[in-house]
Amino acid sequence: MDKIVNSAAEAVADIVRGSSLAVGGFGLCGIPQALIEALLETGVDDLKTVSNNCGVDEWGLGSLLRAKRISRTTGSYVGENKEFERQFLSGELEVELVPQGTLAERLRAGGAGIPAFFTPSGVGTQVALGGLPLRYDGSGATAKASEPKEVRTFDGVEYALEHAIVCDYALVHARYGDRHGNLVYEKSAQNFNPLCAAAGRVTIAEVEEIVKPGDLDPALVHTPGIFVQRVVQVSVEKRIERRTVRVV
Structure with missing residues (x-):
């Protein structure tokens, strides 16, 4: 089955108001930025997100939050997101804070069918x-x-x-993918992506490179294609959440 779609916009076109989303990433590492931007363009709101954190003020899920498209979020870390803090304290945003290991296991259990x-x-x-x-x-x-x-x-x-957590959709970012939906993540960008991919009823993967079926070593595949419904190739800017330098 060929799961490749032509654009990020096409990949998220059926996400509707009130949908729940499991979104991969840790900080700004491994986030599905192209899919988030495409979803922002659709104008859908009242989204319920599940992610380790909610990005920063103008990047990652923070862009959806800033546009007031998220009504509820489940995560472990608020991060350096002033708009997140403002919306939570003002009563505009519902927030469920979960210990990080528990959040990971709730997503894993959802993907494994454990209630x-x-x-x-x-x-x-x-x-x-x-x-x-x-x-x-x-x-x-x-x-x-x-x-x-x-x-x-x-x-x-x-x-x-x-x-367990099961969401209507999962949005993930991978380094490699094939048309069957098999995914390989790049080093620490793996983070919450495999867990979110398994926890979505419809999983949409943005990938940096699409390879031919058989090119991926089966022993190295992180997310088998059975969990993935759509694959789109993207080119995105990768930002650093907090840049630090030292004087030599």
Whole structure:
């Protein structure tokens, strides 16, 4: 099956208002920037995103956030995104903060068809006890808070129940892909991409280079094509979230 589409715009054309999106990347590394920009151009809003972080003010998911296209986001790190902070504290954005390892496992479980799992992370804190602000009312008070999680004891250790994440769409970035949807990520740009790719009902992959079927070593494929529905070749600018230098 040939899964290649002609443009990023074509790849995201059926994403509608209110869709949930699992978006790969860590900071600005390995983010599907071309797909994000194409989605911004469509004008769809009320998006629910799941990603390690929400980009920066004008790049990555931060561009969608700045345009007020995201109504809810699930992630582990706010990052250096002032607009994210402003929208959250003003009550414009609903935010579910999740321990990073738990977020990774929730995505992995969703891709594996596992509905829920128990983890010791967060036990004894508001993560498990509930009461974490999900949305503020604009005056500093909590308008919506997280619910308590089920806690069980196994071999004398307490574990909290976490539910898997499955999204309507997944947007990922890979170094190589073929027309069957097999993907290979570049070094640390792998990060959350394979987990998000598996957690999307429809997974859209932007790739830097499309190769012929058989050119990718099966042992080195990170995401098998069975998880991917669309592939588009892109050329994007790669930015550094915080550039640091040292004086010699």
